[in-house]
Amino acid sequence: MTDTARIPLFPLGTALFPEGSLPLRIFEPRYRRMIAQCLKDHGSFGVCLIAAGREVGEPAVPYLLGTEAQIVSADHLRNGVVDIVVRGRRRFRVLDHELEEDGLLTGTVRWLADPAPQPIPAHLVEVVPLLERLIEKYGGGHVIEPHRFDDAVWVGTRYAEWLPLKAEAKQRLLEMDDPLERLEFVRDTLYELGMLPADPDAELRR
Known part of the structure; x- marks a missing residue:
């Protein structure tokens, strides 16, 4: 091809x-x-x-x-x-x-080459249960199966399209080649939106 x-x-x-x-x-x-x-x-x-x-x-x-x-x-x-x-x-x-x-x-x-599936590291797995609940409640037929909740590429991409972000931020997520960079951005955004419990290590990453 x-x-x-x-x-x-x-x-x-x-x-x-x-x-x-x-x-x-x-x-x-x-x-x-x-x-x-x-x-x-x-x-x-x-x-x-x-x-x-x-x-x-x-x-x-x-x-x-x-x-x-x-x-x-x-x-x-x-x-x-x-x-x-x-x-x-x-x-x-x-x-x-x-x-x-x-x-x-x-x-x-x-x-552009499709990124290979990538396991979700331990420090980012906390974002998965919320996505599972969101898809169960709102996804319906809009989220194409199979659902790959163990794949950092798939989880980060689904969040990128669902999160209430400005268009420029979504474009930034689309342009990211590193799935873990995207998922870390997602995790930090979920904390900022109050969709995850308070992150005790947030200040250490600043």
Whole structure:
């Protein structure tokens, strides 16, 4: 498999994470064309968080690290509107991009290697029971199985998409290559939000 590809890019106000699920309503002509082509060719597109601009109207400027989106369902509504659900696959880095005539952004991307599953070290296992409860209570069909609560990559990524963080913080988590760095960020954030008991060692890590 080649490590580069040319794909359409969809700048959004939210980040998509690998193995994550994201519902989207498609109504702009440029993106309706993109979705129609993806459905016809069984292709995918790239989701990038917006660095500057807006989702609708003039083309936005995207961050250059995003996630491949695979369409898993599509519901065609009236007036050409399409409701889709996508699943996050590989991360990528945008090498170059350009606008097509209708404003659709396309780019050459380099696929980033998927991190290998990694055991959760003892000092971070405290985050797992909370995630289990959150998924049991709110996850429903939105969290793609299998659930890998023993994998630091999977646990950190699920928290990254669920935590109430600013978009820039989520982008930072998406860009992290070290699963343990991401999980430590998650653990510290859970303490700050009061979602875990007070951490007696917090001052020692400052």
